[in-house]
Amino acid sequence: MLPIKRRQQILSWIKEEETLRISDISKRLNVSEMTVYRDIKPLIDNGQVIKTAGGIALNRPKQQPGQMCSVCGKGLNPRLSVQIVKTDSLIEQFCCAHCAMLRYEKIKNDTAQIICRDFLVDTTISAKMAVFLLDAEIHLNCCRPQAIPFASVTDAEKFKKGFGGRLFSFEDAAHEIQKTMKENCCSLKT
Ligand SMILES: [Zn+2]
Numbered sequence: 215m216l217p218i219k220r221r222q223q224i225l226s227w228i229k230e231e232e233t234l235r236i237s238d239i240s241k242r243l244n245v246s247e248m249t250v251y252r253d254i255k256p257l258i259d260n261g262q263v264i265k266t267a268g269g270i271a272l273n274r275p276k277q278q279p280g281q282m283c284s285v286c287g288k289g290l291n292p293r294l295s296v297q298i299v300k301t302d303s304l305i306e307q308f309c310c311a312h313c314a315m316l317r318y319e320k321i322k323n324d325t326a327q328i329i330c331r332d333f334l335v336d337t338t339i340s341a342k343m344a345v346f347l348l349d350a351e352i353h354l355n356c357c358r359p360q361a362i363p364f365a366s367v368t369d370a371e372k373f374k375k376g377f378g379g380r381l382f383s384f385e386d387a388a389h390e391i392q393k394t395m396k397e398n399c400c401s402l403k404t
């Protein structure tokens with residue numbers, strides 16, 4: 215079997231089984247473990263699989279439909295959802311910036327990156343570079359108080375003209391939301 219064929223075979227197995235041992239792959243393909251390592255290297259390099267002790271595991275796509283918010287358990291709306299990438303490379307998903315900010319206050323020191331989507335143009339942005347509009351008179355149909363992310367301050371200012379509210383950096387918005395949640399003693403379970 216050609217290396218490319220073996221690689222395709224390994225990929226189809228890993229998609230079905232999610233984890234595979236190197237020794238198993240070597241037996242199934244009837245090739246040496248050295249060859250298996252060589253076959254899987256490109257798959258690891260391009261991020262399709264992750265190396266584990268003695269084997270490989272499927273690297274799940276970051277955004278999958280049907281996943282839940284780690285804070286409130288709501289389903290994820292791709293438009294509003296936020297991801298926190300932690301320093302150990304694990305990713306936590308949130309329904310909206312509100313939940314991400316509540317969580318962030320707890321895992322601040324383990325946070326490597328926060329990814330959200332610009333509310334107007336729907337592009338992926340780093341939350342720490344974004345501005346957040348709080349208390350706007352618009353219902354996003356998610357958690358309240360809500361925080362709406364914008365990549366551009368100009369966009370955010372324009373939006374604010376129409377819908378009111380106040381603009382914050384991520385850190386300040388997170389702090390503000392945390393404060394409001396405490397004052398209102400709402401349903402959030404801690
Ligand atoms: Zn949530």
Ligand SMILES: [Zn+2]
Nearest residue numbers: 309310356357
């Ligand atoms: Zn939410």
